[in-house]
Amino acid sequence: MDLGRTLRKWGGVRIGPKAEVVGCERERETSRRLVHIPIRTPTSPSRGSVPMPRPSSHSLATACISLLVILLAARLIPHPPQREPDNVNMVTALKNVIVIGGSYVGCAAAKELANVLPATHRVLLVEPHSHFHHLFAFPRFAIVPSHEHKAFIPYTSLFSASPNPSLHSVVRASVLEVHPSRVVLDRPFSGSTSLEYDYLAIATGTRLPSPGSMQDEDKPLSVSYFQEYQKKVKTARRIVILGGGAVGCQMACDILEVYPDKEVTLVQSREKVMSRFHEGLHEIVKKRFDELGVKLVTGSRAVIPPNGFPLEPTTVTLASGQSITADLVITATGQTPNTAFLSTLSPTSPSGILTPSGFVRVFPTLQLADGAYPHIFALGDVADSGAHKAARPGGAQAVVMAKNVVALLEGKQAEEKIVVSPPAIHMSLGLTKNTVFRNPDAAQGETEPWFKLKDDGTENMNIEGVWERRGVKVNGPQEYHL
Numbered sequence: 321m322d323l324g325r326t327l328r329k330w331g332g333v334r335i336g337p338k339a340e341v342v343g344c345e346r347e348r349e350t351s352r353r354l355v356h357i358p359i360r361t362p363t364s365p366s367r368g369s370v371p372m373p374r375p376s377s378h379s380l381a382t383a384c385i386s387l388l389v390i391l392l393a394a395r396l397i398p399h400p401p402q403r404e405p406d407n408v409n410m411v412t413a414l415k416n417v418i419v420i421g422g423s424y425v426g427c428a429a430a431k432e433l434a435n436v437l438p439a440t441h442r443v444l445l446v447e448p449h450s451h452f453h454h455l456f457a458f459p460r461f462a463i464v465p466s467h468e469h470k471a472f473i474p475y476t477s478l479f480s481a482s483p484n485p486s487l488h489s490v491v492r493a494s495v496l497e498v499h500p501s502r503v504v505l506d507r508p509f510s511g512s513t514s515l516e517y518d519y520l521a522i523a524t525g526t527r528l529p530s531p532g533s534m535q536d537e538d539k540p541l542s543v544s545y546f547q548e549y550q551k552k553v554k555t556a557r558r559i560v561i562l563g564g565g566a567v568g569c570q571m572a573c574d575i576l577e578v579y580p581d582k583e584v585t586l587v588q589s590r591e592k593v594m595s596r597f598h599e600g601l602h603e604i605v606k607k608r609f610d611e612l613g614v615k616l617v618t619g620s621r622a623v624i625p626p627n628g629f630p631l632e633p634t635t636v637t638l639a640s641g642q643s644i645t646a647d648l649v650i651t652a653t654g655q656t657p658n659t660a661f662l663s664t665l666s667p668t669s670p671s672g673i674l675t676p677s678g679f680v681r682v683f684p685t686l687q688l689a690d691g692a693y694p695h696i697f698a699l700g701d702v703a704d705s706g707a708h709k710a711a712r713p714g715g716a717q718a719v720v721m722a723k724n725v726v727a728l729l730e731g732k733q734a735e736e737k738i739v740v741s742p743p744a745i746h747m748s749l750g751l752t753k754n755t756v757f758r759n760p761d762a763a764q765g766e767t768e769p770w771f772k773l774k775d776d777g778t779e780n781m782n783i784e785g786v787w788e789r790r791g792v793k794v795n796g797p798q799e800y801h802l
């Protein structure tokens with residue numbers, strides 16, 4: 321791939337036969353409606369009904385007498401048992417559809433389900449975090465001060481655009497165990513830690529070392545963590561970053577753009593950074609590293625102490641024997657799937673429920689790849705679906721999963737399948753420079769990636785827009801602290 325000419329000048333470029341705006345940073349709203357049975361109250365007027373004329377006092381008296389006659393007759397003539405109004409039955413016999421995990425994909429799944437489920441079913445989103453964590457901004461907010469509180473967005477508006485918002489809830493808890501028809505929580509919800517379900521969607525993703533993801537569940541603790549981290553970055557002169565994925569590469573660029581006098585070394589175990597992508601992305605990142613002065617060590621693995629590196633001066637030893645002295649080590653290595661709670665679900669297929677690396681095996685319908693559990697789905701980063709691990713494809717998976725849940729509810733087969741698209745990413749390369757990059761689509765015969773180099777980023781990564789898209793109206797800067 322010849323990127324030389326295009327990279328000399330930072331600007332938009334198109335490679336390959338098909339260009340498409342990837343727009344990964346914007347999570348897609350998935351609000352298409354399939355089936356919706358609204359709660360009907362006996363008194364609510366039907367839409368488009370003709371207004372009745374106002375009754376005169378004479379006709380009012382006649383109506384009262386008629387009503388009395390009807391009531392008397394009603395006491396004398398036996399009637400068949402009255403059916404309860406629909407909404408009473410629904411409230412008393414609500415069935416649960418549980419989503420585990422309230423990040424990009426779990427939230428998309430919960431919203432989509434709330435849009436399409438009949439009013440006989442409620443959505444319970446189980447998540448231990450007090451707020452939605454906007455992970456895309458974590459690398460930036462670990463370095464640049466004063467925006468960190470905006471990375472944590474209240475869940476208050478999650479269901480506000482749904483047909484029956486009050487039916488559904490966010491349950492603040494962690495799932496400890498999954499059984500065929502119930503989950504066990506680490507704290508009670510409505511007086512019990514056991515929560516029954518008809519359908520289950522697992523969207524528990526993966527965890528990254530901090531600051532890629534937070535150790536704490538509460539917003540104030542996570543905000544303090546970022547503030548402390550920013551101070552460590554500011555005072556460290558020599559910084560070593562372990563891992564050449566999105567978190568490591570973005571942090572390396574940001575640190576040197578904000579603090580050009582620091583010494584930043586990024587150690588990557590493979591030969592290229594961003595190794596899940598076409599090598600063209602490595603070339604783009606490397607070019608930017610050279611501009612900023614990031615030292616890149618590839619094909620070398622660091623020895624990580626059992627309890628990780630302390631946030632203080634230390635020496636990093638590489639497997640090659642080389643050592644690097646650092647005032648701060650940022651660990652931005654691999655993602656671990658959150659699937660421990662599935663050990664209580666017995667597999668009936670010989671390959672088991674999880675892959676050797678701990679991801680959930682699924683069919684293209686996103687149902688567990690174990691015929692015994694057609695009512696359990698997994699989606700997003702935690703699922704071994706063949707899809708690229710990103711929020712955007714996870715949003716499309718939410719639509720597939722919800723359609724299949726509705727099909728099963730209606731006694732049909734789950735036939736909707738995911739479409740796997742080539743990996744794509746929107747990554748920052750400093751405060752304003754960024755790239756949108758998509759791997760070639762082999763199914764379309766493409767051999768070259770498509771990418772666009774941009775210089776339109778902002779220091780706070782347009783975080784206000786993220787709050788808006790998550791439906792949270794902010795009336796003043798103080799409300800970002802809520």
Ligand SMILES: Cc1cc2nc3c(=O)[nH]c(=O)nc-3n(C[C@H](O)[C@H](O)[C@H](O)COP(=O)(O)OP(=O)(O)OC[C@H]3O[C@@H](n4cnc5c(N)ncnc54)[C@H](O)[C@@H]3O)c2cc1C
Pocket residue numbers: 344345346420421422423424425426446447448449455456457458459493494495496523524525526527532566567570658661699700701702709710711712713714745746747
């Ligand atoms: C720096 C960075 C930038 C990125 N940029 C983009 C981008 O531009 N576009 C894009 O599409 N993707 C991007 N990604 C990838 C994207 O963040 C992930 O693909 C996405 O977070 C996956 O979402 P998820 O909901 O599947 O899982 P996760 O985001 O990993 O969330 C899992 C959730 O499950 C919860 N959970 C875990 N265990 C339990 C349990 N036992 N009980 C209850 N809840 C539990 C966790 O608390 C968490 O909230 C980026 C990632 C990073 C790190």
